[in-house]
Structures are given as structure tokens and as C-alpha cells.
Amino acid sequence: MSYAHLTPTAQPSPRLRIAYLITNSEIGGAQSHIGDLLQSMQGRAETVLLAGGEGPLFDIATRTGAKIMRLSRLDNALSPWRAVTALRELVQALKTAAPDLIHAHSAKAGALGRIAGFLLRIPVVYTVHGFAFKPEAPWRQRLAARAAEWLLAPLASRVICVAEAERRLARSLPVPADRIAVIANGIPDTDHRAAPQAPLRRIVMVARFAAPKRPDAVIRAFARANLHDCELVLAGDGPQRKAMEQLAQQLAPGRIRFPGNVAEIAALLASAQAFVLASDHEGLPLSVLEAMRAGLAVIASDLPGIREQIGHNKHGLLVDHNDEPGFSAALERLASDATLRGALGSAARLRWEQHYGLERMTEATWSVYRDALARTPRAARVPT
Template identity: 35%
Template sequence: MQLITRMDEVGGAQKHVEALAIKLKQDAYEVTIVTGSYDPSLWRLQDENIAVISIPAMQRAIHLSKDIQALWLLRSTLKIIKPDVIAAHSSKAGAIGRLIGRFLGIPTVFTAHSWSFTDGVPPKKKLMYCQLEKAVQPFTTKIITVSEFDRQLALTKSIAPAHKLMTIHNGITQLADPATLSKNSLECPLIMMVARFEIPKRQDTLLEALIELPEVPWRIQFIGDGSLRPALEKYVTDKGFAHRVTFLGNQTEVTELLANGQIFALLSDWEGLPIAIIEAMRAGLPIIATNVGGVSELVTDTDNGFLIDRGDKELLKQRLRQLLTDETLCKKMGDASERCFLRNFTFSPMYQKTVEVYEQAVSKLSKKGD
């Protein structure tokens, strides 16, 4: 059973769960996804005949009565499904899933897509989630971190012993025909950003920097949706740059859209190992990103892109100007991105390692039962 807090938005964790579930089903595993809010139009799960059970009481925010309701409903659901292993994703689902897993004697594997106590998270929230993770750690069979940064952070914070922690980098499928992604030379380079319009993503930081480069040719397309989008649309219109900025909303497939871009940007206050950057690397794009979480495991500064410290707007403007005005540099860094993707971040190795962790968790419980 794949358990995640919500599937009504497009994010890296949700894409990860979808890809795993589809491949597991193709490999003849029985798969059920249990989630809070669910929007079937965003996913291919129905087409693949993958069962999805929605428990609306399960939500990100701490809410005592709803959390108790979610615990009870999840317990009832698990008693019906009787899964061999619970694969939990995201903090709330991870905590609830591990509690019920221990109660019912089901092994649990928790994938930390980004710790909620990572650098950049507000101090009170950081402390609360650190304590929560320590509390449910004894109920966890194995913890997968999607970046080495997050594994080291968990060790530093004494979240779990080293033998319970394993880094498995995110991976995505290779394209059947990479040649279709040839970049066209444009007089006005197109920047792409794929991210929810929510904290911790910072579309506003990128827009503020670009608007201070009015003499440089640029256009930008934002893929994603969320509560912060309307304010940014108004900001762009008020500043007189609506002709340069396009808001595309949620997109179930970004491959062709990225193929039309020249530069990819992701400026977040914190991250795990962003699948959006891996998708951009697969498309052969140079990357500009904040140096947070595991981003430096994807982007090598001055090789396949530029890393920017959080809040350094002047360096961001300088790096944007470099890529927007140097087509040769864009091509060189884009080629390096694609090579890095093919070498380190394809789907098959990630999938095989993840399935091995699931099977070891089940095996460990069987031996304990013997």
C-alpha cells in the first residue's frame, strides 16, 4: 500500500508515488494507494486500474479531531486490504501510517521527500516535526531519504539510527526519443519553472529578479497552481510585464513544454531532491536553483547550471543575465544536465532499490514471526 497525505495537487512526492504504483502493478504486485484529498484528473491511475482510496480527514495541518478520524479510518482500511507493507510518503501520512502499522503488525517504509525540519523551515514547525519524527521512528522498519543531504540531516538530528536510513535518489523514466527535444534558437529565451504556487516555492523571487532585467530579452512560463498564484498574476500585470509571463496551471505532462524552453529555474526556500529539476535535466536544460536540501546533488555549480544561496538576489540576477545572453553557455550546461540525468537519475535503478527495501521489510517481519 502506498500512503500519501494528498493527491489533489501535482508535486514531486505525488509523481513519485504514481510512477512507483504503475510500475509495481505492471510487475504483478498488488497495489493500493490511500490518500487524503484526491483529484483523479491529474493522474493515470484509473487508466492503469490502480485502486485509490480517499480518506478526506487526512490533511497536512495538525487537527486533533480529524487526525483521530484519519487514524481510525486508516486502521479500518488496512484491516480490509491487509497489505504486506505500508510505503508511506509525506509527514502526516508517514506518522499516521507508522502508528497504525505498528498496531496491526504491518512493516512500514517511510520515504522522506524533504524533512519538515530542514533548513529554511520556520523554527517552531521545525521543532515540532523533529519531535514527531523521533516519536514514530521506533515504529519504522526503514526510512528512505531521496537525497544524501536528508540522510545526513536525519543522522545529525538523531532521528533514526544509521542502519534504518538509506538514500535512494529520485529517478524518472528516460525518453523514448530524446532527439525530439532539440532546442530551437530564439531571440527571446524562454525560462521554465515547474512548481506549486505554495510555500516553500518562490516564484516571486524569480519574477522580482527578472523584472529588474527589463533590457534583457526573456520570457517565462510557470507550470503549476496554488493559493499564491492570483497575487503573482496581479503583481505581473501591475508591473506591466504580463506580455512576458505565462501561467499555464497544472499540467499532467511537462515533457513537451520543457522541450520548448532554454533555461529552467527553481527557487525554493527548502527542498528534498526535486523531480522538477530532474525532468529539466532530462530535457537538456541548464538549471538555476537555490542551494538547499539535495539540490547540489543534482546541480553542480558552473557545470550544468548555477546554484544560488537563498536570498541572494544580486547573484541571481547576474546568473540569469549570463544564461539569457549566452546561447553557447546554455547549450554547454544543458548537455551536461542531460548527461548527469542519464548517468544518475533514471527510473529503473531507483525502482529496483525501492522494491528491494519493501521486500526486505516484509522478510524482516517474517523472520521475526518465526
């Protein structure tokens, strides 16, 4: 366990102190979301990041001025013993940080954070980036996730859902309706803009190579589509990457690139003329928002959260649940109609401006913090 930039026990401060907790510090949508929150909370609150792993989120947090606490025992392992030892480490870290509020993200950190907050009498805000018991998930995962969420639901002072579809799932848990808020993900603007009406030369998907993402469906659809002089770029990393590289070499040799984790996602998207995302289930994917911000035409799986982002034939094209021929047909449709690509891209950009900016999300999140603290007296900021 490594605690950087912290005194043995944090001293009282007139400003709110928030502990942001996530299971892994790797690159991902939830991690990007925390990075944006840390950035937007500068000047408003003291912030502390608690996370496992050795990923780039720690560097992002340091640049925002947040304090860093690396949790060596926090990971995605399903071992009960690892969970118990991670909880002990987390409780000790929270005693050291002495936050007024815990904002927990991701399933395991969300579970342990709620237990630790209950033990230390620190209010917990839990952001659900996508419930794992949604109907599209495997049945064993659904059962386990639902049982865990049911037991832990009462321990959260407030629950933030990133989409209305997630709120509907949350209402099936023992959480009062007035403790559930929907705050759509928001991201900051950039200067990078795509030119989707230009000849189709590059299609991009940004995702981790792991469930629930389906890069295999995108590879198969791209390989069967009648696309000339066009490459597919699959940006990201993860346990399935090698298998996907082999599949790409088999089906479309030399036409699919795997650049790994890309630091400048906005620049990559600006170099493309279309964006695609295939997934088994989603909350409100940040990668789609990044594509909308760039002004790209989007092709995506027709899932509840994505339907809230993208109107079919308005801001993009939605395809039945990982229907590979459907994805292929959508790719061919965009390839043959530059005017459609431009119109969808412009509409997607306008929708992002109206609904998914960072300031809107920050203000709504701050309001939830105030409400959670009003329900639970402010912590004494000394070890419990």
C-alpha cells in the same frame, strides 16, 4: 470514504501487496514519484493507493491497474481531532486492503501510516521527500516537525531519504543507521528534448504556489534582468497563485504567463531554453530532474539537495539562498551566452541519464521492500 475496485476484504495472493499512502492526491513532486512507482511495480506486486483529496493521482493509479482507496478525512489540516478521525479511517482501510507492506509519503500520511502500521503489525517504509526540520525552515515548523519525527521514527521498518543531505538529518533521529537508505528520485525518459542553445525566448519554472517554493523571487529577478523578447512561464497552482499573478502584473506586465497545472510538463520544458527554481528548502526536487532530462540549462537555489543534482558551472548555475540580484545576474548570463546554455544543458542531460533514471530507483526501492519484509514476518492479510 470511497474504496474503488476492492472486495470487502482483500483475499490472499502469492504476490506482494503494497499500499502506497500519501496525504493529498493533488499534483506535486511526491505524487509524481508515487505515480512512477505504481507504473514501475506493474507485474511485480499488487498495488493499492490510499490518499486524500480528489486529485489526478487517482487517475494515474487507475491507469497502472492499482486499486483505489479515497480517504475522506485525510488532509493537511493541523487539527488533532481531524488526525484522530483520519487515523481511524486509515486503520479501517488497511484492514480492508490487507497489504503486506505500507509505503508512506509526505509528513501527515507518514505519521499516520507509521502509527497504523504499528497497530496492525504491518511493516512501514517511510520516504522522506524533505524533512520539515531542516535549518532553512521556519523555527516553529522545525520544532514541531522534529518532535513528531523523533517520536515516530522507531515505528518505521525502513526510512528512505531522497538525498544524502536528508540522511544526515535522519541520523539525528532514533533510527539505526542500517534502517536508513538513500535512494535518489528517478523519472522515466521521454522523447521531448529542449534546444537550450537557441535564442532565449522562454524560461520555465514548475512548482506549486506554496511554501517552500519562492516564485516571488523568480518574478522579481526576471523583472529586473535585462532580457528582451523573453517570457517567463510559471507552471503550477496553489494558494499563492493569485498574489503572484498580481505581482507579475505589477513588475513585468504581459511578460509572465501562468498556465496552471500543465499535463505535458515534458513538452513545456522542451519548448524552453532555460529552467529556474527558487525555494527556501528542498529534498531532491523532481522539477529539476525533469529539466535535466529535457537537456535544459538550470538555475536553482543553492540548497543541499539541489547541490547533489547540479554542480555549479557544470550542469547549471546555483544562486545563494534566494538572492534576487543573483538570480537576475544568472538569467542575464545565460541570456548572453548560447554556448554556455547548450553546454550546461548537455551536461545536465548526461548526469540525468547516469544517475536519475526510473529503473535505478525502482530496483533500489524493491530491495528496501524485501529488507523491510525480512525484518517483519509477512502479514496474514486478514482483518486485525
